[in-house]
Amino acid sequence: MCGIVGYTGKKQAYPIILKGLKRLEYRGYDSSGVALLKNGILNVYKKKGKVVELEESLLGETLEATIGIGHTRWATHGEPSDKNAHPHTSANGNIAMIHNGIIENYALIKSDLLKKGYSFKSETDTEVLLNFIEDIQKNNNCSIEEALRIALKRVTGAYCILLIEKNNPDTIIAARKGSPLVIGIGKGEHFLASDASPIIEYTKEVVYVNDYELAIVKPDELILKNLGNETITPYITKLDMELAAIEKGGYEHFMLKEIFEQPSTIFDCLRGRLNSKESLIKMSGVDDNIEQILKADRILIIACGTSWHAGLVAEYIIEELCRIPVEVEYASEFRYRNPIVNKGDVIIAISQSGETADTLVALEKAKENGAFIFGVVNAVGSSIARISNAGAYTHAGPEIGVASTKAFTGQLVVLMMTALVVARHKKSISEDRYNALLVELEQVPEKVEAILKNADQIKTIAEKYKTANDFLFLGRGYNFPIALEGALKLKEISYIHAEGYPAAEMKHGPIALVDESLPVVFIATKDPYHEKIISNMQEIKARKGKIISIISEGDTISPDLSNDYFCIPIADELIAPLLTVIPLQLLSYYVGIAKGIDVDKPRNLAKSVTVE
Numbered sequence: 001m002c003g004i005v006g007y008t009g010k011k012q013a014y015p016i017i018l019k020g021l022k023r024l025e026y027r028g029y030d031s032s033g034v035a036l037l038k039n040g041i042l043n044v045y046k047k048k049g050k051v052v053e054l055e056e057s058l059l060g061e062t063l064e065a066t067i068g069i070g071h072t073r074w075a076t077h078g079e080p081s082d083k084n085a086h087p088h089t090s091a092n093g094n095i096a097m098i099h100n101g102i103i104e105n106y107a108l109i110k111s112d113l114l115k116k117g118y119s120f121k122s123e124t125d126t127e128v129l130l131n132f133i134e135d136i137q138k139n140n141n142c143s144i145e146e147a148l149r150i151a152l153k154r155v156t157g158a159y160c161i162l163l164i165e166k167n168n169p170d171t172i173i174a175a176r177k178g179s180p181l182v183i184g185i186g187k188g189e190h191f192l193a194s195d196a197s198p199i200i201e202y203t204k205e206v207v208y209v210n211d212y213e214l215a216i217v218k219p220d221e222l223i224l225k226n227l228g229n230e231t232i233t234p235y236i237t238k239l240d241m242e243l244a245a246i247e248k249g250g251y252e253h254f255m256l257k258e259i260f261e262q263p264s265t266i267f268d269c270l271r272g273r274l275n276s277k278e279s280l281i282k283m284s285g286v287d288d289n290i291e292q293i294l295k296a297d298r299i300l301i302i303a304c305g306t307s308w309h310a311g312l313v314a315e316y317i318i319e320e321l322c323r324i325p326v327e328v329e330y331a332s333e334f335r336y337r338n339p340i341v342n343k344g345d346v347i348i349a350i351s352q353s354g355e356t357a358d359t360l361v362a363l364e365k366a367k368e369n370g371a372f373i374f375g376v377v378n379a380v381g382s383s384i385a386r387i388s389n390a391g392a393y394t395h396a397g398p399e400i401g402v403a404s405t406k407a408f409t410g411q412l413v414v415l416m417m418t419a420l421v422v423a424r425h426k427k428s429i430s431e432d433r434y435n436a437l438l439v440e441l442e443q444v445p446e447k448v449e450a451i452l453k454n455a456d457q458i459k460t461i462a463e464k465y466k467t468a469n470d471f472l473f474l475g476r477g478y479n480f481p482i483a484l485e486g487a488l489k490l491k492e493i494s495y496i497h498a499e500g501y502p503a504a505e506m507k508h509g510p511i512a513l514v515d516e517s518l519p520v521v522f523i524a525t526k527d528p529y530h531e532k533i534i535s536n537m538q539e540i541k542a543r544k545g546k547i548i549s550i551i552s553e554g555d556t557i558s559p560d561l562s563n564d565y566f567c568i569p570i571a572d573e574l575i576a577p578l579l580t581v582i583p584l585q586l587l588s589y590y591v592g593i594a595k596g597i598d599v600d601k602p603r604n605l606a607k608s609v610t611v612e
């Protein structure tokens with residue numbers, strides 16, 4: 001949540017910051033702003049709305065400066081407005097600051113500052129922290145860096161902050177705890193950002209700043225320190241990402257591009273790991289820790305949102321193939337209840353961004369209790385990837401659209417391969433079944449490709465149902481989590497209320513919703529319970545609900561029961577979720593487009609939820 005960018009060097013800072021903000025806009029788009037420092041003058045510009053509105057408001061302005069910071073906001077404290085937009089300036093006007101995160105004890109600090117005569121221009125926790133820093137600096141007659149260090153020891157919550165000061169003509173001071181920060185190292189210049197996307201164009205050498213670290217960044221110098229003022233040697237990493245991966249590449253939206261990328265992202269996820277001819281899956285994160293995993297009495301899966309749905313599919317797969325009990329937890333619930341986590345417990349953490357605050361904190365808690373964390377993460381070098389004891393990347397490449405699509409299928413592939421490796425070691429799977437599933441997995445990219453070729457059929461269905469007020473998504477077995485995912489996608493992208501349910505559970509309540517105006521999406525591929533789901537379709541049809549079904553090629557019964565249907569290639573029931581989810585992603589995309597919604601940036605959402 002919230003994207004931050006900073007630049008110090010010899011180039012003009014504004015164009016670099018603006019471009020960076022556009023790349024980070026997926027993190028929040030309630031307002032944006034920049035602060036530029038030149039000849040001891042600090043100019044701050046901010047605007048409610050998307051980055052383009054800031055850009056338009058600044059047309060014709062002289063925005064010369066070689067140092068600056070910029071922010072795109074996802075509102076927490078205070079409504080989206082010009083005054084709550086970042087950067088904020090301190091009471092004496094000397095410091096400008098941007099912040100991603102939440103200062104939890106801001107109310108206490110604010111009341112102290114109010115007693116001291118401070119007043120506030122915004123409702124944000126950020127402005128409170130900023131004036132707290134200014135106050136410490138004033139009282140201790142110390143440098144901004146020292147004041148920041150003292151302040152950060154007293155605040156609770158999460159932050160990534162960048163600040164610039166009038167008296168420090170070329171220095172950006174940054175700090176992080178819980179919210180990400182990457183520093184790009186150029187020649188005589190440095191770039192700071194929430195992720196590498198604003199940096200990749202200029203340099204591939206980056207430093208990922210860790211929690212409780214402070215960075216003092218000048219054009220020719222990067223000093224890292226801890227809160228105890230000890231210097232830390234920066235660890236420079238090479239980015240393995242191309243610029244094309246974060247551009248739309250001719251597609252109208254990132255979401256559509258990312259849906260259509262799935263044949264290749266799934267292929268990339270399998271590449272170098274799975275070889276059906278040799279009956280082999282190589283996953284060093286699993287292979288190197290197989291004893292740890294095999295001796296686990298149970299596996300806990302922790303995630304949020306779409307990643308949680310991947311966890312539900314994994315629960316079914318792991319229990320089926322490995323015969324190890326699995327529990328799937330919402331990270332936000334897990335972290336606040338009093339869960340039983342013992343030394344040696346295996347936790348699978350699933351996250352696209354690798355920065356989701358609830359997941360991260362839940363893992364920290366579990367790790368303190370001695371759990372072994374296996375991360376299934378997309379964003380390389382992210383906080384969850386780094387906190388994990390072992391793991392496997394999904395290799396889906398940067399996912400920019402707010403709706404998770406290609407990351408989800410990547411997660412399913414990694415989880416499936418993990419289950420297969422464990423099952424084989426445990427001998428809980430026959431060699432025939434193991435080999436058959438390897439072959440099926442290898443075929444997924446071409447089957448997804450075949451589905452995408454018929455995307456127009458889904459577009460037609462979307463046009464037909466775009467005015468519905470509610471949708472019901474029903475599935476059984478491995479397709480039940482896909483029903484949940486279909487409903488989540490539609491809610492996010494089209495603002496239509498949707499519920500996902502196990503098809504059989506529908507008669508215990510949701511059936512009351514059914515009338516001739518309710519579209520009911522059945523995920524009804526050929527599997528052992530196909531006849532059962534056919535009965536569920538009959539029950540909906542009898543009540544005049546409109547049936548849209550996702551079915552297997554060759555199914556001759558479902559089309560007669562359905563108002564509309566979409567065929568997918570035949571697949572094993574364990575593999576089916578990788579295919580059935582594709583038309584549902586397309587359905588939400590096309591309904592969203594038909595309703596004129598900005599599907600890459602739907603209202604109220606942010607890609608990376610770094611607040612709880």
Ligand code: M6R
Nearest residue numbers: 305306307351352353356403404
């Ligand atoms: O980055 P993560 O996978 O940890 O994110 C978890 C959820 O916030 C995320 O899946 C969210 O539900 C998406 N918007 C779904 O499309």
